[in-house]
Amino acid sequence: MDDFEIDEELVRSLLHEQHPDLAGLGLHLAATGWSNELWRLGDKLAMRLPRRERASSELRNEQQWLPTLAPRFPLPVPTPMRIGEPSARFRWPWTVTAGVPGEPGDRAPISDGSHAADTLAGFLRALHLDAPAEVPVNPMRGVPLATLTHEFDKKVHAIASSGVATDVREIWDDAVSAPDWEGPPVWLHGDLHPANVVVSDRTLSGVIDFFWARWCLPEGLKGLVALVGTNGYAPAVPAPDEAGDASTPLNVEEPRYRGRAQFREA
Incomplete structure (x- = not known):
């Protein structure tokens, strides 16, 4: 069944x-x-x-x-x-x-992207803390990107005729070459994208559908960019290696974020 x-x-x-x-x-x-x-x-x-x-x-x-x-x-x-x-x-x-209460973020518009991004950043700062050893490790979420290369290759092959495969491959190769996270495991939502946040009164009002994971790389890029856009605005979402300084802005051009977004979208 x-x-x-x-x-x-x-x-x-x-x-x-x-x-x-x-x-x-x-x-x-x-x-x-x-x-x-x-x-x-x-x-x-x-x-x-x-x-x-x-x-x-x-x-x-x-x-x-x-x-x-x-x-x-x-x-x-x-x-x-x-x-x-x-x-x-x-x-x-x-x-x-x-x-x-509210509507999924892929169905409801957000009028103030900077407010929504700050709100989501506050949620991620509260979530991305050290996780206990007994929390299950998800084999596909939060793991080093290199472990997903075989799956990514299949995705790229499927879009080979689209004209964007070369650009997607370059972003992926850049991401895989970035240093691995060496800090302690942290909590992850595991499936953060517009359909898994809730919007009320044209701003972010909740988070749903946790796809539980603990491990190394933070979510953030796909949810933030797809939901509210960047427009030059970098909310303060710390990566685990920045957890000691929660005011450090997320660099949406950082290779690991771009690669993880490409894996999800390819």
Whole structure:
């Protein structure tokens, strides 16, 4: 059972089965992603249900770690409020979370890019702190770029006829040649892009869909540039090797950031 179809009847039956006090609340589908579906539950709650096996393990990480981390964040996040366990109706775990009001950033415009960038920077400063050894290492997120070369080569081959493959390859080669991070592992969101931030009143108002990881290279470029643009503005997002000075601006031209963005977009 992969890429599983979820409908309102199934979702409400899971609530009746495990959290009957919530089963009478209003319910509607809010978003369908590659990994999870998000259902609004009443006015203040939401449900996250995985659509595939891989997503179920990430949801378990969220259930374990997000309640501990959430108080440090300057933005709302989908803190787990109730846990749904696998059952005969649905083989994977699921979560009832606090709602994060607003629209995904890929659907809602932002009018003040500098304010949104500063807000996101504050969130990343709160997140990019040393992570405990027991936090799982994600094999694709936050790892040295050189370990992803084989996957990148396949992506570049797929765009070979587009006319941009040479430029993309040059950016990648420059990024791979940059020094590896040698500091301690840090927390990462793992999938920071416009669809995984929330916008209200035309500014950033929340972060969702953590793709849990701990390791070396910080996220930031793809989320910041794709969401708010740069326009010469460099928000203060410290890389882990700059963590001792949180006022150090993110250099969006730094090879590792550009390479990671190219890997995601190729």
